[in-house]
C-alpha cells in the first residue's frame with residue numbers, strides 16, 4: 001500500500017518535498033472493518049491550509065501521517081455485514097492506494113450507485129465540492145429568478161456545479177476564470193451567460209469595467225473562491241442588499257496578504273457576507289446531492305476532470321491545483 005505522508009510543513013509556498021512516498025502492508029481486518037481499494041483520490045484546496053500548524057476550523061494534518069482526503073473505490077475485503085466485496089464506496093481514505101475503514105462509524109463509508117453517475121464524480125460535482133456550491137448558492141445567496149450571480153474559479157469543481165445550480169434557478173450566471181480555454185468551457189459547456197478571463201483584467205479598474213459589461217443589471221450574489229483584487233472589483237458592482245458567500249480565498253493560501261480596498265461598500269450597499277464550511281452543514285447534504293446527482297444524470301451538468309496518474313503524481317498535481325494548472329476537478333487515479 002503506497003502512501004503519501006506529510007513529511008514537513010511548508011515555509012511560505014508549499015513544495016513537493018513537503019510530502020514523502022512510503023509503502024506499508026495493509027493490516028489484517030478486525031470485525032466491522034473493510035478494506036477499500038481506492039480508484040480515485042481527491043485533491044482539494046483546503047488541504048493546503050491543513051499543511052500548516054495554525055489554528056483553524058480544522059485540525060492540522062499531523063506530520064508523518066498519511067495525507068487526509070476524500071477517496072472513491074471498491075470494497076475488496078469485508079468483515080462488516082452491510083458491505084460486500086465489489087461495493088463501490090466513497091470515503092475519506094487519504095492519499096494512499098488502500099484504506100482499512102471501520103464501517104460501523106457513522107459517515108465513514110457510503111455506498112454509491114454508478115449506474116448514471118461515474119464513480120469519480122462522487123468526489124466532485126456529486127460530492128463535497130458540489131454540496132459546497134449548493135450551500136453557498138441556496139442558503140447564503142438565495143437568488144430570485146432573474147438576479148445576477150458571479151463566481152470566481154468558475155471552471156473548477158465548485159464553480160461548474162454552481163453554474164448548473166444557478167441556471168436551474170433562472171439566474172444570469174457570470175464566471176471568472178483564468179485563460180481563454182477555461183472561459184470558453186465555462187460558457188460553451190457549462191452554460192454560463194458570460195465568463196471573464198481575469199488574466200486579461202489584472203487590476204481592479206479593468207476587472208470592474210469587464211464586470212459592468214457582463215453584469216448590466218449589477219451583481220446580486222457573489223460566490224467568492226479566490227480573494228484579492230477580483231473581490232474589490234466585484235464589490236464595486238454589487239447592487240443594494242447583495243449577498244456574498246465567502247467560500248474560499250485561494251489566492252492567499254500560500255500566505256499572500258489579501259487586503260480589501262474599500263470595505264465601506266459593505267455599508268453603502270448594505271451587503272451581507274457569510275463565510276461557511278460545508279462539512280458543518282451535513283443536514284443539507286442529502287437534498288443537495290439529490291439535486292446534483294439529477295443534474296449530472298440528465299446531462300445538464302457535465303463536469304470536467306483533471307486526472308493525474310498514480311500516487312507518486314499526487315504532490316505535483318496538488319501544487320498545480322493551487323496555481324490553476326488543473327482544468328476542472330483535480331483527481332488522482334490510483335489502481
Ligand code: NDP
Nearest residue numbers: 045132153156157158177178225247248251276277278324
Ligand atoms: P478548483 O477546481 O476551482 O481549483 C482551484 C482553482 O482556483 C484553480 O483551477 C484556479 O482556477 C483558481 N485559482 C488558483 N489560484 C488563483 C489565483 N491566485 N487567482 C485566481 N484564481 C486562482 O477548486 P475547488 O472547486 O475544489 O475549490 C474552489 C474554492 O472553493 C477554493 O477556494 C476552495 O478552498 C473552496 N472550498 C471551500 C469549501 C468550504 O467549505 N468553504 C469546500 C470546498 C472548496 P483559474 O485558473 O480559473 O484561476
